[in-house]
Amino acid sequence: MSLKDFELLEKFCQADTQHYAFHLLVKKYQEKVYWHIRKMVISHEDADDLTQEVFIKVWEKLNTFRQQSQLYTWIYRIATNECLNFLTKKRKRFFLPIHDIASELAEKLEQNAYLSGDEVQLKLRKALLKLPDKQRLVFNMKYFDDMSYQDMSEILGTSVGALKASYHHAVKKIEEYLKKH
Numbered sequence: 698m699s700l701k702d703f704e705l706l707e708k709f710c711q712a713d714t715q716h717y718a719f720h721l722l723v724k725k726y727q728e729k730v731y732w733h734i735r736k737m738v739i740s741h742e743d744a745d746d747l748t749q750e751v752f753i754k755v756w757e758k759l760n761t762f763r764q765q766s767q768l769y770t771w772i773y774r775i776a777t778n779e780c781l782n783f784l785t786k787k788r789k790r791f792f793l794p795i796h797d798i799a800s801e802l803a804e805k806l807e808q809n810a811y812l813s814g815d816e817v818q819l820k821l822r823k824a825l826l827k828l829p830d831k832q833r834l835v836f837n838m839k840y841f842d843d844m845s846y847q848d849m850s851e852i853l854g855t856s857v858g859a860l861k862a863s864y865h866h867a868v869k870k871i872e873e874y875l876k877k878h
Contacts, residue, residue: 699725702768709759719759723752726769729842730776736837737780737830747783751776770851777834777852784830824874828867835860836867 700708700721708718730751735744754775762771825833834853838844839860846857853860 703764706759706762706764706768719756722755722759722768726772727752729769730772733773733776733837733842734780736825736841737834738783739826743783747776747779751779754779766851767848770848773848773852774854780834781830820875820878821871823878824871827874828870832863832867832870835863836871839864 700718705718705722705725708714709722711718727748731744731748734747734751735741738744738747751772755772758775762768766774825836828836831853835849838849838852839846846860849855849860850857855863
């Protein structure tokens, strides 16, 4: 049974259907959220943990959702913040500069049985790891998820113009990396 977001929210607001509505919401968005996170953290285990954290936060805060944005952009915003916080904590915990985190993630990428692909795809993924986190998010959302700049703007709280510029810079950096390697 696939309900529209407003129907899920209506059911969530009713005590007798709250758990059922949340179950349907998780079923509807879990895979998309998982892959959004996975592209950033690479590791299945980390992505799985973060996906669970996202839905815990969604459960805790869904009754405060004001419907000023789309439900999926609100959920993606939570997922994005969880990703960025996770990567920031990881850098601080191990006192690692950005390039060391990128190297660690690239190593996981090469060893990862869940991510298959040919050599070109592997090089693209390694190039993505060289980008700053927010630029990588913008590239992933536009290139892989085919998300509109307007939706990205709602999720990231950034202007459409800045997102277009960020995507353009990401593409240029990726092209440079691929030419070198």
